[in-house]
Amino acid sequence: MPITNKISEAIHHRNWKELKGVVPFLEPSELAGLILDLPNGDQAVLFRLLPEAVAAQTFSYLDHDVQQSLMAQLGQREVAQLLNGVSPDDRTAFLEELPAPVLQRTLQLLTDDERAVASTLLGYPEHSIGRKMTPYYVAVQPDWTVSQVLTHIRRVGKKSETITHIYVIDSEGRLIDDLGIAQILFAVEEVTIEFLMDRQYVSLRVTDRQEDAIAQFKRYDRAALPVTTDDDILVGIVTADDILDVIEQADTEDIQKFGGMESLDLPYTKTPLLQMVRKRASWLIILFIGEMLTATAMGYFEDEIAKAVVLALFVPLIISSGGNSGSQAATLIIRAMALKELTLGDWWGVMRKELFSGFLLGTVLGSIGLLRITIWQNLGWYDYGIHWLLVAFTVFFSLIGIVLWGTISGSMIPFVLRRFRLDPATSSAPFVATLVDVTGLVIYFSVASILLRGTLL
């Protein structure tokens, strides 16, 4: 069987192992020949499985027509599906970044829809800047005159998403400066770009996380920022209005995690019912299993409850106060971390602040609880027994302890998660509440056993 048939077959059977065994032993010139003989579609698949350096050389061996056709194939849904079927293990070895010049031209060639398809197989991780960039920008070279630049802008500027800035690249396509359009319009027409340059510029990398780009946009107040590969080759721009979506999506994820569930990939209205139930069930079950410890804890205190049923009455009130104060603290810290107002190193400052807040809040709630029992007892609305004052003080001290404990847990768990490189947003309100519920019961019954020993217990 000729090698092209073998390769075609391997592609159609998704036999990546076999391909991996053959491809590395072929020269770029041989590969170029093979690609020529392969059917449309398969060409692109084979090409995308080459290591970056080999791909660049192979590409240069191909005729202009074949190059064009190859790039166009990268926007085809079938090709994308095939390549997306490559297992994650093979993927890291295979799908390296496209050679920059191929990438650049491919992006410009595809329509918006095709680009969305292609973006998954350009090798950029999900949520990376590479997935957000568009190829519509104006790039010029240092030896061009202002009048040449203006002519160029007239030619390509119409498609450009923004021409507030134009980008200066060297002969290899490396970004070396950005210039405000006003600088160009302001300059004498015979002057060369070199003369206007200060070689100071701001840029993003294709592999940067989209969320990290938010800070850059805020810091530099730009309508768009250029995007380069790791070798500084300019391959696209990202506009501020595209970053709006990034912020909203990131916040949606945080909010949903915070509400105690896996984040949905689609809007609520578009998420299939069963998929949504699955995403909600997983966290609900984890929380439920965690909360089962409360039954264990309560079981441990069953004798106390039997002796003093009055203690059971305040269980929901007391543990929910711990959960509420904990979820307040967790919310504040998680959001402050997301906005980069707080970093790991701030944990001690936060701890001090929360110790004080927790104590104050606990005292306030404790006093209200104390007052509640006193009033109900003395107005005859409810009879908590002859030791009602001891019960009231049990509630008072328990609330101080539990609110303090909830506040500290809620504020520190996000730091712990971040320390272990987990997403702080996972320390959701329900998660903190569950944790505090179990420990809250222990605090409550411990305080009770101290205060009520010899009387009720």
Added chain:
Amino acid sequence: MPITNKISEAIHHRNWKELKGVVPFLEPSELAGLILDLPNGDQAVLFRLLPEAVAAQTFSYLDHDVQQSLMAQLGQREVAQLLNGVSPDDRTAFLEELPAPVLQRTLQLLTDDERAVASTLLGYPEHSIGRKMTPYYVAVQPDWTVSQVLTHIRRVGKKSETITHIYVIDSEGRLIDDLGIAQILFAVEEVTIEFLMDRQYVSLRVTDRQEDAIAQFKRYDRAALPVTTDDDILVGIVTADDILDVIEQADTEDIQKFGGMESLDLPYTKTPLLQMVRKRASWLIILFIGEMLTATAMGYFEDEIAKAVVLALFVPLIISSGGNSGSQAATLIIRAMALKELTLGDWWGVMRKELFSGFLLGTVLGSIGLLRITIWQNLGWYDYGIHWLLVAFTVFFSLIGIVLWGTISGSMIPFVLRRFRLDPATSSAPFVATLVDVTGLVIYFSVASILLRGTLL
């Protein structure tokens, strides 16, 4: 006492009532004379207290120097403080919008810091677009030629925040079109702007809510949008990067409300400790008082608990499951509403979806609970008594009821709040949990009294 002294005194004694008694009877020409005689600072205060139409006329009577000085005073902290001292009642009557031409020139005259000061007294409500706009844009008139426009851009474009679009205004300053810069660069130099116009444009109003502008930016993919007064007079632009802050701030508010507290006005690290405690305490207290109903409910079932202490063991587990499922549902709906994916009319669709989800989730948790009791009992880890199977089924049916009820409450409360024009984000996780805790107890003990009547109860 001459009238200028009287006015000066009234200003310094913040005697707005007296000013209100005098000012309406004066002619614009007289007012212009008075302003001339007033000391610096007082001039601006008096001017800002005039109704818009009178202010416009008075302004036109003043010399250019005095006009300039008056506008500069609007950026002074002292003037802002004085005017901010006007009580909200008087404010609506007094501080009308500045006449558009004055506004426009004032904005351009002030530095960024001064503009921030002035923004509070320009009469635009907090969170309105008026507070976010900058005056650095390029506006041209229809009878200008392209070459005139290019000269103009060279002159003012350097200060402009973006020149992706330039704005066409008529002789009264009304916005009548926007043109892409490429259209200008592409055109023949002798052509007039009129020739390029299509009179189609997108704009924001100064009084629009900042949050509503987010949608506009997303829809039109623009780097900047022009801002007009209600009479279509162009007064500024808002750039997409400034909207980034708006989104983050809006989301922070929602998240903090969702965490069960009033939103902070400042970042966590910059909020004074006592102010933060106050903001957290108010909601904690409300929730605590709501949660006190659990003690009442538990009191109502005290006899049942005394007879079957085993029931108390599962109280935290059962009510927290209702709270967790409720907070999941609330999070989903609140976020979908904030992103305008759901409107009031969608409540029935959501209800159907949540009925099904709630029933499914409840059955899952109920089964785990049933299993837990069965396993513990049969492996001898805990003795729930001879009627353990009845207890297990009480837990099973209660969980179905409570999770279903939590899911429905959590998803419907945001709709109810929105219906009454309240912020859906107020239906925070702790708020929903509190509500479900109380009703959850009733469900639990009702199921118990049905299933256990004649055996344990």
